[in-house]
Amino acid sequence: MQVFKCKHFFNPLQVCLFLGIALFFACQSSPDPNIVKPEKEDIDTEINIEPVARPPTPEETFEQLKRENPGNILDVDFRTLRRLVTSKTYLDFLRQNHPIEDRYQTFDRFWQIAASHPSRYMSFLKVQLEKPDEEDAANVHLFAVHHRHVITREYHGEDRDLFQDEWEKLMNGPAVIDIGFKHFVDEAHNVLNGAHLAFFIIEITLYVEEIERADATRAGELFDKYGDQDALIWLALEDPVLIGYILKDFTDTQVLLKWMAGKFHQ
Numbered sequence: 001m002q003v004f005k006c007k008h009f010f011n012p013l014q015v016c017l018f019l020g021i022a023l024f025f026a027c028q029s030s031p032d033p034n035i036v037k038p039e040k041e042d043i044d045t046e047i048n049i050e051p052v053a054r055p056p057t058p059e060e061t062f063e064q065l066k067r068e069n070p071g072n073i074l075d076v077d078f079r080t081l082r083r084l085v086t087s088k089t090y091l092d093f094l095r096q097n098h099p100i101e102d103r104y105q106t107f108d109r110f111w112q113i114a115a116s117h118p119s120r121y122m123s124f125l126k127v128q129l130e131k132p133d134e135e136d137a138a139n140v141h142l143f144a145v146h147h148r149h150v151i152t153r154e155y156h157g158e159d160r161d162l163f164q165d166e167w168e169k170l171m172n173g174p175a176v177i178d179i180g181f182k183h184f185v186d187e188a189h190n191v192l193n194g195a196h197l198a199f200f201i202i203e204i205t206l207y208v209e210e211i212e213r214a215d216a217t218r219a220g221e222l223f224d225k226y227g228d229q230d231a232l233i234w235l236a237l238e239d240p241v242l243i244g245y246i247l248k249d250f251t252d253t254q255v256l257l258k259w260m261a262g263k264f265h266q
Contacts, residue, residue, distance in 0.1 A: 055096045055097075056093070058093075058097070058237050058238075061089065061090075061093045061237060062230075062233055062234065062237060064089050065084055065087070065089055065090060065233055065236075066230075066233065068084075068087060068089060069083060069084045069087070072229070073228075073229050073232050073233065074228060074229070074232070074253040074256075074257070075253075076253075077251065078246075078247060078250070078253070081232055081236070081243075081247065082247060084233070084236065085107045085236055085240075085243065085244075085247070086106065086107050090107070090236065091105075091106075091107065091110075093237065094107075094110055094240060097237075098110075098114065098240055100113050100114055100117070107240075107244070110240065111240070111241065111244035111248075114240065114241050114244075115141070115145075115241045115244060115245075116137070116138060116141040117137075118134045118137035118138075120137070120141075120241075121136075121137040121140050121141065121144075122137060124140070124207050125137060125140065128200060128203055129179075129183050129200075130183065135178065136178075136179060136182070136183075139174075139175035139176075139178055139179050140175075140179075140204055142170060142173075142175045143170065143175065143201070143204045143205070143208065144204070144208045144211075146163075146166060146167070146170055147204075147205055147208045147209070148208060148212055148245060148249060149163075149248070149249050150163045150167075151208075151209065151212060152249035152250060152259075153249070155255050155258070155259060155264055156250075156251065156252055156255050171201075176197070176201075179197070179200070180192050180197045183200075184196045184197040184200065213265050215239075215242050215245070216259055216260065216262060216264070216265055217262070217265075218235075218239065218242070219231070219235055219242070219246075219259070219260045220260050220261060220262050222234050222235050222238075222260075223257075223260045223261065228257060228260075231260070232246075
């Protein structure tokens with residue numbers, strides 16, 4: 001077999017030519033030390049995003065309300081507390097932390113909507129009635145508002161009989177009629193079952209009294225934790241419906257303090 005030697009492929013002239021070409025291209029690709037490369041521009045890759053203002057915390061709102069409403073929170077006719085719940089700071093807090101479907105511009109309107117919300121009564125109604133609806137909840141709310149008012153006025157030393165006319169109007173009004181004919185008609189005789197309706201009214205009053213006692217306990221816990229001045233502000237932040245009942249039914253600060261201390265539920 002014929003063996004090819006390197007001399008068949010390269011001769012000295014070819015080798016020199018090859019090395020010369022290689023050196024030429026090597027020099028061409030070497031960087032010129034006298035040439036300064038342009039530096040990369042510093043590009044700010046961070047996007048400046050404006051921080052989104054967060055809503056104030058309950059603690060921050062509490063401090064703001066105290067600054068806006070200095071003095072005795074338990075003054076005559078709860079004037080400071082009434083001013084507090086109508087302030088922009090408080091209403092903004094309600095919209096952020098106690099949202100409801102309906103829009104409102106005043107605390108009174110908020111309270112009317114929130115206090116009568118069906119969710120506050122449905123757990124009770126589902127036990128007492130078959131297929132209760134929002135109309136039933138609205139009717140029971142009328143009883144609740146009236147009975148709580150009477151209870152509170154008794155704490156002030158007033159006679160329950162003073163409210164007898166209002167009670168009779170309520171019993172003869174559309175609330176009782178609607179509930180009675182929707183849920184308490186004796187179908188066999190096509191008459192209103194008055195005994196069952198009366199029992200239902202008793203159950204409503206007992207339920208309202210149970211909630212009222214629980215509210216007093218809740219207020220008392222805040223009283224023990226924060227003291228009488230700060231407790232009412234925290235109560236307004238945590239339970240605006242209850243603070244509405246207080247402003248609607250209480251007129252004597254000393255009676256309120258006794259109620260918060262549990263004096264009427266011993």
